[in-house]
Amino acid sequence: MKYEAFFERHIESLRQEGRYRVFADLERKAGAFPQALHRHGAQARPVTVWCSNDYLGMGQHPLVIEAMHEALNRCGAGAGGTRNISGTNHTHVLLEREIADLHGKPAALLFNSGYMSNWATLSTLASRMPGCVVLSDASNHASMIEGIRHSRAETQVFAHNDPDDLARRLAALDPHRPKIVAFESVYSMDGDIAPIETFCDLADEHGAMTYLDEVHAVGLYGPRGGGIAEARGLSHRLTVIEGTLAKGFGVVGGYIAGSEALCDFVRSCASGFIFTTSVPPAIAAGALASIRHLKASGVERERHQERVATLRARLDRAGIAHLANESHIVPVMVGDAALCKTISDTLMERFGIYVQPINYPTVPRGTERLRFTPTPMHTDDDIDHLVASLATVWSELGMREAA
Numbered sequence: 001m002k003y004e005a006f007f008e009r010h011i012e013s014l015r016q017e018g019r020y021r022v023f024a025d026l027e028r029k030a031g032a033f034p035q036a037l038h039r040h041g042a043q044a045r046p047v048t049v050w051c052s053n054d055y056l057g058m059g060q061h062p063l064v065i066e067a068m069h070e071a072l073n074r075c076g077a078g079a080g081g082t083r084n085i086s087g088t089n090h091t092h093v094l095l096e097r098e099i100a101d102l103h104g105k106p107a108a109l110l111f112n113s114g115y116m117s118n119w120a121t122l123s124t125l126a127s128r129m130p131g132c133v134v135l136s137d138a139s140n141h142a143s144m145i146e147g148i149r150h151s152r153a154e155t156q157v158f159a160h161n162d163p164d165d166l167a168r169r170l171a172a173l174d175p176h177r178p179k180i181v182a183f184e185s186v187y188s189m190d191g192d193i194a195p196i197e198t199f200c201d202l203a204d205e206h207g208a209m210t211y212l213d214e215v216h217a218v219g220l221y222g223p224r225g226g227g228i229a230e231a232r233g234l235s236h237r238l239t240v241i242e243g244t245l246a247k248g249f250g251v252v253g254g255y256i257a258g259s260e261a262l263c264d265f266v267r268s269c270a271s272g273f274i275f276t277t278s279v280p281p282a283i284a285a286g287a288l289a290s291i292r293h294l295k296a297s298g299v300e301r302e303r304h305q306e307r308v309a310t311l312r313a314r315l316d317r318a319g320i321a322h323l324a325n326e327s328h329i330v331p332v333m334v335g336d337a338a339l340c341k342t343i344s345d346t347l348m349e350r351f352g353i354y355v356q357p358i359n360y361p362t363v364p365r366g367t368e369r370l371r372f373t374p375t376p377m378h379t380d381d382d383i384d385h386l387v388a389s390l391a392t393v394w395s396e397l398g399m400r401e402a403a
C-alpha cells in the first residue's frame, strides 16, 4: 500500500466536502476572557471567542488559578503514577468527596477526561454484567457510543428524547436481563434537554439502571451547580451521574458519581481508569476550587442565563433565526458545510469574531451550524457587535430569507 497517498486522498476528500478541520491558533488571556489572540501566519489579532465550553469563565477565576499555583508549588508537576501505584494524591481524594457531595451520591470516581469516564464506565458496566442490554439515546456523545460498542453488549438505540420508543424497547426485553438506559441531560449541539424524570420512571418500571451524562450542565444548573438532575430534584433517581471538570468548571478531567459499590466496581475493573497516570495534583486542586466556588455562588449562573436571554432577544430583533431550546446553547443553523465555513472565516477575518463551524460528523449532514455559547463575561457591546456582524454577513450572502 502507498501509505502517504492513502492519507492524502482522504484529507483531500474532506477538503472537497468543505469539512476539513482547521484549528484556530488561539492564546487565551486570563482576566480578559472571552478575548483572545488569534494567530494566523505572521499575524496575531485580537478576537472575541463565541464558542468556548468554558461556559462560566471559571478557567480564569482567581480562586481556581490561585489553587492551581499553590498545589503546583506544594506538590510539583505530575501525579507520579497511576491511582493504584503512588499516583493518588490527597487532592484527588478531596475532589472525589466534593463531586460525590455535589451530586448527593455516596461516592465518585475521577478520570482524566469526560470522554474517558464515559468510555471506561459504560464499557466496563455493559461488558461485565452478564446478558446486559444498553438502551442508548440516538444523539448520545461519541464517548458513550464508543464505550458501549467496546463492551460488545447488545445495544438498542432509542429515538432521541423519546419516552415512547424507550418504553416499547424496554417492554420487549427479558425482564431478567440487566439493562442500562444511557442518555444526556443537555445535548450540546441542539441544546435540548432530556425528559429525565420520565426516563427514570421507565427504568424503574423495567428494572433498568440509569446513566446520565451531565457534561453540559454541571456547574451551570441547579442551586449548587449539580446539573439538570439537581435543578429538577432528581439526582437521587439516577444510578450514575457522569460529568466533566473541563467545561462549566473550566479545568480538565471527568468523573462518575454513584453508589459505593458501583464506583468501587468501576475503580477495580475499568482499564481506562486503572492503566493511566492520574491527573496532576494542581489540576485536581483547580477543579476542587471551581466546584466549591460554584456550589456556594449562584452569581455566575444567573448572569449566564441573563446573557443567553439577551443574545437570543437581539438575534430575534435582527431577524436571525436560532434554534429554540431551554438551555444556554444558541445554535444558528446554516445547513451546508462549505457555507458554514465561509461565514465563520468572514466573521473571524472581518469582524474579529471567533465561532467554529460545526460540521459532520459532530452533527448530521445538512444540519451544519454555528453554535454560540454566551458566557457571563460577554458584554452588551460584544453581543451588539456579534449580532450586527451576523446581520451584515446574512444580507451579503442573501440568507435573510432562509432565516
Ligand SMILES: *Cc1c(COP(=O)(O)O)cnc(C)c1O
Pocket: 113, 114, 115, 116, 118, 141, 143, 184, 188, 213, 215, 216, 244, 245, 246, 253, 254
Ligand atoms: C465534551 C463531552 C464529553 C467529554 O468530556 P471531556 O471532559 O471534554 O473529555 C462527554 N460527553 C459530552 C456530551 C460532551 O459534550
